[in-house]
Amino acid sequence: MRNALGGGHVRRAAAQGHSEMGILEPMTAITISPDLRRFIMANIPTVPHLEALMLLQAQGGAWATTDVATRIYVDAPRAEILLKELQASGLVSGAGGCWRYEPASTALNETACLLATTYTHHVVAVAELIHSRLGRKAVDFADAFILRKDPE
Numbered sequence: 001m002r003n004a005l006g007g008g009h010v011r012r013a014a015a016q017g018h019s020e021m022g023i024l025e026p027m028t029a030i031t032i033s034p035d036l037r038r039f040i041m042a043n044i045p046t047v048p049h050l051e052a053l054m055l056l057q058a059q060g061g062a063w064a065t066t067d068v069a070t071r072i073y074v075d076a077p078r079a080e081i082l083l084k085e086l087q088a089s090g091l092v093s094g095a096g097g098c099w100r101y102e103p104a105s106t107a108l109n110e111t112a113c114l115l116a117t118t119y120t121h122h123v124v125a126v127a128e129l130i131h132s133r134l135g136r137k138a139v140d141f142a143d144a145f146i147l148r149k150d151p152e
Contacts, residue, residue, distance in 0.1 A: 032125055036118060039111045040129055043089040047130055048072050049082045054116055056092055056101035065097045 032040070044050050051072040056063060069079035083099050086092045090104030091112060103109040119126045 032118060032122070032129060033114075036111065036114055037129060039115065040126065041133055043086075043091065044115075044130060045085070045133065046082070047127055048074050048078070049086060050115075050119065050126070050130065052079065052082055053086055053091055053101070053112065054119065056099060057112060057116055060101065062098040062100050065099065068099060 044053070052068055055068060055071055065080050065083060066076050068083065069076045072079065074082070080097075083092060083094055087094050087099075090108055091101070092099050093102040094100070101112075103112055115126075
């Protein structure tokens with residue numbers, strides 16, 4: 001597909017991160033602070049984790065696992081797992097199948113609030129960062145099966 005001015009292939013340029021004037025920086029490098037990047041990489045392994053956190057944070061109150069599952073489009077067992085992982089990270093509390101946003105510290109709360117604001121304005125950048133984490137894990141796993149020569 002050619003652009004309106006007749007030059008270049010728009011689809012290929014967009015997919016490769018190029019513009020008519022040169023190479024663009026990755027969106028995640030532009031919009032996400034190093035501290036927030038570290039927080040995401042350490043505490044938010046998937047977009048459903050992020051969506052569950054944002055739901056509990058924005059809506060307040062106690063949420064049943066099944067209600068969280070419905071709102072973030074996962075099944076209840078998966079929602080239970082990711083909520084327990086968020087609990088282990090100190091971001092939510094839960095008992096008896098009810099969950100609430102309750103960070104273990106003021107610092108966690110401040111960072112989670114920054115994440116909510118950043119996600120609202122930069123959905124793609126945050127999602128790309130989360131997915132880049134998954135991509136690295138897949139590469140690391142695949143690399144474990146590469147046969148290497150013993151050093152001589």
